[in-house]
Structure formats: structure tokens, C-alpha cells
Amino acid sequence: MVTGPPRDAAPGVTGTELLLATSDTVAVTLGPLFVWPEGVRLVLWITSKPPLAIPDPVASPLLLSVELAGQQADLSSLGGGGGQGQFLWEQWLSGLPAEGRLKLICAWPEHGIPETVTELDSVPIRQAAGRATPLWAST
Amino acid sequence: MAAKPVRDASSSTARENSLFTFRSLSDPKVKRVLSIRRGSLDDLPAVLALLDEAVAWLVAREQTAQWGSVPWSERADASGRIRAMAAEGELWLAEMDGEPVGALIVGEHPPHVHHVERPELYVNLLVSSRRHAGEGIGARLIRTAIERAHAGDAALLRVDCWAGSPKLVGWYESQGFTRSGSFELRGWRGQVFEMNLRRRPRADPWTATTTTRNRANPPTSDWSGPPPGVRPGATAAETLLAHTDDVAVVLGPLFAWPNGVRLTVWLRVRDPATAPDQTDFQLAAEFADGRRAIDAGHPRRRRPPVDGPRLTPQGGAGSWNYWLWPLPPAGPLTFVCAWPSQGLAETKAEIDAGPLREAAARAASW
Numbered sequence: 001m002v003t004g005p006p007r008d009a010a011p012g013v014t015g016t017e018l019l020l021a022t023s024d025t026v027a028v029t030l031g032p033l034f035v036w037p038e039g040v041r042l043v044l045w046i047t048s049k050p051p052l053a054i055p056d057p058v059a060s061p062l063l064l065s066v067e068l069a070g071q072q073a074d075l076s077s078l079g080g081g082g083g084q085g086q087f088l089w090e091q092w093l094s095g096l097p098a099e100g101r102l103k104l105i106c107a108w109p110e111h112g113i114p115e116t117v118t119e120l121d122s123v124p125i126r127q128a129a130g131r132a133t134p135l136w137a138s139t
Numbered sequence: 140m141a142a143k144p145v146r147d148a149s150s151s152t153a154r155e156n157s158l159f160t161f162r163s164l165s166d167p168k169v170k171r172v173l174s175i176r177r178g179s180l181d182d183l184p185a186v187l188a189l190l191d192e193a194v195a196w197l198v199a200r201e202q203t204a205q206w207g208s209v210p211w212s213e214r215a216d217a218s219g220r221i222r223a224m225a226a227e228g229e230l231w232l233a234e235m236d237g238e239p240v241g242a243l244i245v246g247e248h249p250p251h252v253h254h255v256e257r258p259e260l261y262v263n264l265l266v267s268s269r270r271h272a273g274e275g276i277g278a279r280l281i282r283t284a285i286e287r288a289h290a291g292d293a294a295l296l297r298v299d300c301w302a303g304s305p306k307l308v309g310w311y312e313s314q315g316f317t318r319s320g321s322f323e324l325r326g327w328r329g330q331v332f333e334m335n336l337r338r339r340p341r342a343d344p345w346t347a348t349t350t351t352r353n354r355a356n357p358p359t360s361d362w363s364g365p366p367p368g369v370r371p372g373a374t375a376a377e378t379l380l381a382h383t384d385d386v387a388v389v390l391g392p393l394f395a396w397p398n399g400v401r402l403t404v405w406l407r408v409r410d411p412a413t414a415p416d417q418t419d420f421q422l423a424a425e426f427a428d429g430r431r432a433i434d435a436g437h438p439r440r441r442r443p444p445v446d447g448p449r450l451t452p453q454g455g456a457g458s459w460n461y462w463l464w465p466l467p468p469a470g471p472l473t474f475v476c477a478w479p480s481q482g483l484a485e486t487k488a489e490i491d492a493g494p495l496r497e498a499a500a501r502a503a504s505w
Binding site for chain 2: 007008010011012013014015016017019022027029030031032034043045047048049050053054056057058059077079080081082083084085086087088089131135136
């Protein structure tokens with residue numbers, strides 16, 4: 001079972017840039033998606049406004065889930081970190097989304113973000129998966 | 140910037156503050172002597188024994204999420220890690236009547252912790268004997284760390300701990316640290332703290348350079364990182380920066396602001412069983428106007444001058460992250476990377492700076 005990005009292939013990339021959610025103090029940006037046939041690497045950038053230097057995604061985690069055709073997808077944290085009001089956080093979506101819309105559901109009650117749903121088209125994601133390339137020929 | 144740890148362990152400050160007496164908790168009539176001394180690699184077995192004792196104590200309380208359940212002395216990589224930390228930084232031991240009861244290693248911040256543009260000292264390891272819990276050994280070692288930071292002219296002392304224990308987090312706060320960041324590395328959640336130190340009047344090299352050699356330098360906030368409270372624009376280039384039969388360098392996400400770019404590269408090795416030395420990996424960026432931003436590299440290596448473009452390693456979990464200042468001009472942006480220990484000679488790869496500049500223009504407050 002694949003639990004993270006394949007290490008032997010370069011991903012295809014989408015041109016995603018989405019402001020997933022904001023509150024008075026924090027903003028959550030979703031960057032480009034790095035896609036392999038086995039799944040998708042999501043990169044989130046979290047910014048907080050001074051004087052709130054620490055949105056602290058560790059102590060009070062940002063809640064993120066992905067829904068595909070009404071079913072919750074398998075999402076796992078790849079880690080991340082930061083400080084001084086800027087954080088990078090990465091998630092691994094296991095499996096390639098089927099054709100159609102996928103929903104990103106984001107909530108961070110500690111920082112005033114209610115459940116917020118953002119829809120993504122899976123077509124560019126599936127196309128990016130097709131551009132993933134093996135780094136080395138199989139031996 | 141990390142302050143160089145001062146290696147003179149025989150300084151009068153270190154000696155004068157190294158002894159004090161207190162009453163044993165188990166028998167208040169017994170006065171015992173706690174001393175702090177500079178350790179050496181010969182002390183590693185004592186450090187591992189203290190770590191083993193801590194793990195056993197945590198296991199007995201079913202708190203295995205912090206340090207697992209396997210004694211450090213039985214972990215294949217643990218001894219090497221502690222040895223490397225002690226060799227690269229400073230090891231200090233707390234002894235009670237000659238018995239090791241605590242250990243401290245200070246040095247540079249680990250790669251998964253975010254970078255700061257101030258001279259700092261980082262507490263890489265702090266452990267005290269659970270048999271002497273409550274006797275102030277940890278606090279005494281923190282005082283030692285503060286003394287060493289002052290001796291090295293650091294402006295900041297930082298440390299991290301497991302974020303899953305409010306009691307542990309609270310202990311560091313009780314020592315004068317404030318929360319300044321966090322990380323998650325392979326599922327282990329860390330809380331990063333900092334303590335601002337009152338600095339002596341001696342100027343650090345940055346200040347000296349800025350004030351005496353190059354008055355045209357932008358303010359610190361411009362070259363040191365993203366502007367506060369501004370969310371980035373984002374882009375990516377589907378680009379392999381370098382590739383050999385054994386290793387590859389993949390360009391990751393690019394987050395852009397009007398004053399620079401946060402970029403990530405992923406180092407890949409063909410044989411997943413190998414754990415290659417990554418400390419000699421180097422990256423540079425060449426702008427279309429001919430200016431070159433050189434990777435400041437490992438903190439112990441010399442940094443580039445501040446009056447040119449800079450590529451500063453940031454913290455990251457399992458990735459190499461950089462802050463590229465300033466925003467590259469329009470035209471080709473060429474990355475140059477090398478990884479000599481893995482046979483990767485200097486290799487160039489070009490991307491278009493246009494999408495980066497467009498992303499930077501989308502950065503905004505909210």
C-alpha cells in the first residue's frame with residue numbers, strides 16, 4: 001500500500017492556487033498539486049497576521065478532508081512546519097481521484113475558520129498524473 | 140544566523156557557575172553537590188544511559204508517543220545521531236556527587252526546524268535523570284544553555300520538544316521560553332520555542348556588514364523572509380533539476396511574494412535502502428541579469444555577502460527548502476545544483492521567471 005509519494009518517479013504538476021479559507025487572523029492557501037498515478041501531494045501554505053505569529057498547526061491542527069463522489073478519501077499528513085507566521089503543511093491523498101469534482105473540506109475552529117468547502121475539477125489532476133515520469137528504468 | 144558555539148569550556152563563567160549545593164528530595168538532611176562540566180565523546184555511554192532511563196520512565200507511564208518504547212542504546216541510528224550532535228555542537232553533563240544526572244547538547248538548529256535570521260544557539264538535546272525529577276537539573280542545564288548562548292554572542296536560544304504533552308510544553312514556558320513555531324516529522328509533532336537574550340553591545344557580522352560596509356542594504360525584513368501577514372501566490376514548474384543513474388533532484392512548490400520566493404527541492408535516490416549524506420548538496424540560482432544567489436549551505440559554512448541575491452536554507456521536514464531573495468527579474472531563472480558525494484556534478488536547469496513574478500503579484504493581505 002502506498003502511504004506517500006513514490007520516490008522513484010517525478011510528479012506531474014497542476015497550476016493550482018486556491019485560497020481555501022481565511023479568518024481575521026489566518027489564511028490557508030493550497031498550492032500546486034504534485035500528482036502521480038498512485039496519489040496526490042497537497043501543499044498548504046498557512047499565513048497568520050501579526051501579532052499572531054503562530055497559528056500553531058501542531059497544537060490545534062487544521063482539519064482537512066477530501067471527498068470523492070460523496071466518499072471521504074484517504075488523506076494522511078506528510079508533515080511540515082514553520083514559524084514567524086508562515087507555515088508549510090503537506091498532505092498525501094492516496095489514489096488518483098476519479099473523473100468529476102472533488103471537495104476539499106477545511107476547518108480550523110481555533111482560528112475562526114468554520115467548515116469551508118472548495119471544489120476542484122479532477123481532470124487537470126488526472127492529466128498531471130499522466131505526465132509523471134519514472135526517474136530510473138526498472139532493473 | 141546561528142552563532143558559533145564557543146568551544147572554550149574552561150571560561151571563568153562556565154567554572155564559576157558550575158557548582159551549587161541543594162538538599163536531596165529523598166532526604167532533606169543530605170546536601171548534595173550538582174556540578175556542570177563540559178562533556179566529550181567519551182561521555183556518550185552516560186548520555187545514552189540517561190536516555191534509556193527516560194524511555195523506561197515514559198514506557199512505565201504509557202507515554203510512548205514521545206520517544207517510543209525502544210531504549211536509545213538499542214536503536215541502530217541513535218548512538219550515531221547523538222555522537223554527531225555532540226561532535227558538531229557542545230555536550231554538557233550535569234553530575235551529582237560525580238554521578239551523571241543530566242545532559243545537554245547545544246549547537247545549530249536541526250534541518251526540520253524553521254530558519255531564523257538571528258544569531259542563535261539551539262538546544263538539540265536535554266535529558267535529566269528521572270530518579271532526580273523535581274531537583275532542578277533540567278532548569279540548571281537550561282541556565283547552562285543560556286550562558287553558552289551569551290558566550291557565543293547569540294541573540295536567541297531555541298529548543299523544541301514533543302508537542303503532545305501540555306505538561307512538557309508548560310515546563311519550557313516556565314523556563315522563560317515562548318512558542319515560536321512547530322513541525323511534524325514522520326508523524327512526530329514538535330513544538331519549537333525561543334528565548335530572546337539580551338545581547339552584549341558587540342555587533343554581529345550581519346550588523347557590522349549592514350552598517351559599515353553596505354548602507355544600501357534593504358531592511359532585515361526584506362531579505363530575511365516573507366513579509367508578515369501576506370499570503371503568497373503559488374506556482375510550480377514541472378522540472379527535474381538534475382538526474383544521474385543514482386540520484387535525482389526534483390523541483391517542488393514555489394510560493395512567491397514581491398520580495399522573494401520560498402522554494403522546495405526533493406532529493407531522490409534510486410536505492411531506497413541507502414541514506415546518503417545530504418550535507419554537501421548545494422544549490423544556486425542565476426538570474427537573467429547575471430546576478431547569482433548562492434546557497435548559504437550548511438550553517439557552519441560561510442554565508443554569502445548580504446548585498447547580493449541570497450538563497451537561504453529554511454527548515455523543512457524531509458525536503459530542502461530555501462528562501463530566494465529578491466524576486467528574480469523576468470527571463471530565464473537558472474538553478475545550478477551539485478551533490479559531490481553522490482557523484483552529481485554541477486548541473487544547470489532553467490525555468491521561466493515569468494510565472495513566478497505573476498504569482499508574486501498575486502500575494503496579498505486578506
